[in-house]
Amino acid sequence: MATNAQFPPYEFYDGEKIVGIDAEMASAIADKLDKKLVIDDMEFDAIITSVQTGKSDFGMAGMTVTEERLANISFSSSYATGIQSVIVPENSEITSVDDLYAEGKNYLVGTQKGTTGDIYAEEDFGADRVMKYASGNEAVQALITGKVDCVIIDNEPAKAYVAANNK
Template sequence: MKKLIMSLLTSALVLSMAACGKAPASGNAEQNGDFTTAVAGKLTMATNAAFPPYEYVEGGQITGIDAEIAAAIAEKLGLELQIDDMEFDSITETVKGGKADIGLAGMTVTPDRQEEVDFTVSYATGIQVVIVTEDSTITSVDDLFADNASHVIGVQRNTTGDIFATDDIESEGKGTVDRYSKGADAVQALKTGKVDCVIIDNEPAKAFVAEVEGLKILDTEYAVEDYAAAMSKENPALYEAVNTALQELIDDGTIQGIIDKYINAN
């Protein structure tokens, strides 16, 4: 009887230790017990699919750099990728509230955003540029900061273009900022004369200028910044899994390959 009791206790201890051990990062959250996701078996990506070449709709499907990066991360974690398209300024709250696992939308790491969400390692460098009409009197970024400047600047709401223009220009009384839900709407406002310029990321800027006649990008850069994936502060196990997977994809050249596929084509 004593031997039987000891055997049962030993078996219970082994099972308990196994349950506390860390499972491999493959399979869905319900199976491996290592991390949880918003939807079991899926990696849910929140994005704004109007930001080519990082995310855009083609043939009814969301594609682009961020979509392919998310798919590569999901594959490493043994998950199915689900992409939820929404307004850009809803992404942070959606991730923070646990309704999406990652926010990938050409999102720049900023101090204010870091108070709301955690960011993974940076996977790309972004450049903020200024789009103007070909006959614009704005010939360089410096013109936006001139003593007598009073330009109307178009931006996509809550992007770093919005943040920079608000902090650097509007708050200094050197112009006003018109905010749009999509970068394309801001560009259209420029084309129709409602704004004097648009501040936006370089790659989408190139795509917009290629599509809309009469526009150009100023030679001088407005700002350089780092892109990363936004994640909830309340799910450290998932953050660790995603961040590790992303770093591995950076190290083996997968991420650069995805970026080159889209950037070089533009």
């Protein structure tokens, strides 16, 4: 299984082990097929290539179905609905997503490269305002250190990052 284990609660590290919703489902699938599950952690935007080239048998990583992705791989039935959230530091002047569109404001948006949040942010704000990171955690660290003004990411990982960083 190809994944990006930086996406709690779907896949993340607990010590040396990758755990989470996708890891549990993949384990159940492997058990049903009488196969041994091996989870390969990689950058999110490498998962499709890994499956296409046969390096991985399948990928699970909270991946949104898009027309472009459908042209390259097949998807199972959806088992989760991704809602995008905007994370900002406490006392940010960004108080709603509408603030990101304010004229004269050119907020820098952090995203995890290749994710739905990344796709939406680049379409809405342009590539010059989007800082792409290899993981959601890196994007959140950029927010904490002031390199970006906000991070757009799926809601469930957003809640986990906010709880973990309490910023």
